[in-house]
Amino acid sequence: MADIQETIQDLGRQGSSIADEIQQTVRDKKPLTIRRIVTNEYLLHVLSMTAFLLVWHQAAVSGLFAGALATPWQVVERFQGLMTDTLAGLTIWGHIWASTQRIFIGFVLASALAIPLGLFMALNPYVDAIVKPVFDIFKPMPPIAWISISILWFGIGEPSKIFIIVIGTFVPCLLNSYNGMRLIEPELYDVVKVLGGGRWNEIIQVSFPASFPAIFAGLQISLSMAWTCVLAAELVASRSGLGFIIVQGMKISDTSLVIGGMIIIAIVAWLSSLLIAGLEKYLCPWKRDIAGL
Amino acid sequence: MAYEEVKVKKPLSLILLPILSVLTFFVVWELMVQLDVVPKTMLAAPTQVGSLFVTKLSDPNPDGATIFIHAWVSAQEAFIGYLLALGIGLPLGLFMGWFGVVRGIARPLFELIRPIPPIAWIPLTIFWFGIGLGGKVFIIWLGGVVPCVINAFVGVRMTNPTLIQMARTYGASDWQIFKTLCVPSALPMVFGALQIALACCWTNLVGAELLAADQGLGYLITMGRRLALPDLVVLGMVSVGLAGAAIGVLIDYVERRLLAGIRR
């Protein structure tokens, strides 16, 4: 972990090195040849997406997957229908909202518990000594393994789904705030000490802001974990949500519903991670972007 | 640097507290069940789980297989998926890092697949592969391949540009630079991927067995719930956790051995 951070820092430094600038000018001077046009990345992006859709369409039409594959166009049509029609009483927007709502509640609960606990553990060796071993017992257990027990405990309603999300997001949130604070340069605390600040000021002025980027990295991991958890919970037992859509598609052998559901999941998950990234940019204006990552 | 060896003692309380805390955890858990604070239909005590484990070593009832068979099936799926993820993900990531053409073609597809949790593929894989080994391996592979590609990609992109320029002035070809410069410099990130990918594979294994399985540790958990046997559920969870931790330690060891020769 520390090594990766070092390398990333090195990379940051290299970003402004003289060598980089030379590379830039050389690149700009290249003449416009056919080879360059063909190997242009954006053109290749378009080509590969087109090829992907064509292969998909062809595979679906030719029945390569034993008919268990809808064409791209069928998927689009199916979802156009769902914008206004309902599935199990909800339009597509309603299902998106059902899943997002669960994630939001679970996510907020987990981070509100895990982040302060992680910070506490890093700050106080006694809290660390008490909580860490119990936490280490639970850590290697995949959150999805909790689904069955949470259904035994909470039934198949909302609480059991939110519980799973809390379990899944808790671990990365806690680990990142814990490690983020432990990796703080100890000399930064010396600055506060020398200027005449006490322990409280060390925490307020250094610990919190310096561990912010690590906390946000943890939130990003948590978010993708939360999506996995909410889908797993919805696949097992639910009447709404994006996981319900694809499992419904499976039950009625409607592959356009399944694939469309997956695409919607991809889009919503991607948007939600953009939201966290945007929040981080807003809250941490000092954070430098690392090129090429 | 001149130094002499001395012994520094940790405060006794910091040595005792972790032990006490784990003990308390198990005692409270046991008592909560024994004293009926939590109904027995919802949670099993550690001792019950322990005795069930001993029974399950030889008894295939009520879920159809002994615990060893379940663990073996799961480990098999996980390792095939994991090795396939490494075998495909790492080279793909490395090539994407260095060759613009590969990046141009593979990136949009990768970005399309990346945000979809592997769990969401379960219905499709049931259509395509049935509930046999193939579908589960596919789900596990999807879980592992994403971190492999990302880490290998970032590793190559983080190659010191000055070194690349140096190689260019010596007249090295693209392929030579890739082989002798980019790949070695990406190795630490690649080894990092071993751990991350394994964790992802293991999580998705449980997910894959949730819906489409008739054997495996994930299936054991599901069966426990269907039969309303909390001791079976907890046994399954503990086995998954222990097996995951054991494999993690193993990979950590392998990684350390491999990295010892490379670092510094």
Add this chain to the structure above:
Amino acid sequence: MTPKIECRNITKFFIQKGKQRVHVLEDISLEVRDKEFLVILGPGQSGKSTLLRIIAGLETPNEGSIKLDGQQIAGPGPDRGLVFQSYMLFGWKTVMGNVELGPMLNGVDKSERRRIAQRYIDLVGLNGFEKHYPHQLSGGMKQRVGIARAYANNPKVMLLDEPFGQLDAQTRYFMEKETVRIWESEKRTVLFVTNNIDEAIYLGDRIVTLKGKLPGRMHEVYDVELPRPREHTDMKFLQLRQQITDASELVL
């Protein structure tokens, strides 16, 4: 006249990796006069930074005592300002936020601390950069912020720990000139640690050299009686430089 700082027989050990005891400083005795610019000159690994950290109160010596104005030092305090080799600016605060940190921690109200901070930002030549974040500044500018931050707390003693070690030669020379200018405009007791002989002679009223290799021991004390501003090519400058080089080569 009583010395501003008085170090008596300081000895320091470190514990590293949990079990290795390293002997860093051995029997250091040192007096710093009021309003004096004292340079501690020593090669890498001579414990000079540790000495400075002990005076700052960040480390406690295993043996010996340090007095400031006749008072025993117990822990760090705002009467001593420290400038770090690796800047140690708060990346999440602007230049203004960094410089006003000291007054803020000591309960100075907002408008007053803004005024103080602005004064020192101007003094180190950074006006116009108040709203910049540290990562937007060059190395020399970062260390100016470090110096302003230490000054803004109005310490009696300034402690500078190889402050220009990470700068290129030109910037370094320029910053040395600036250091003298800032010191002359607001004279205080300064302890400056460096491994660069030219820097030591250019800046110091007196130079204390430490022997190389751990544990660090006192070597020689030189009085630099050159008029300011000094010139690196001045004959007396070069003679003193030769004298220090010759003496330290015997040690190494």
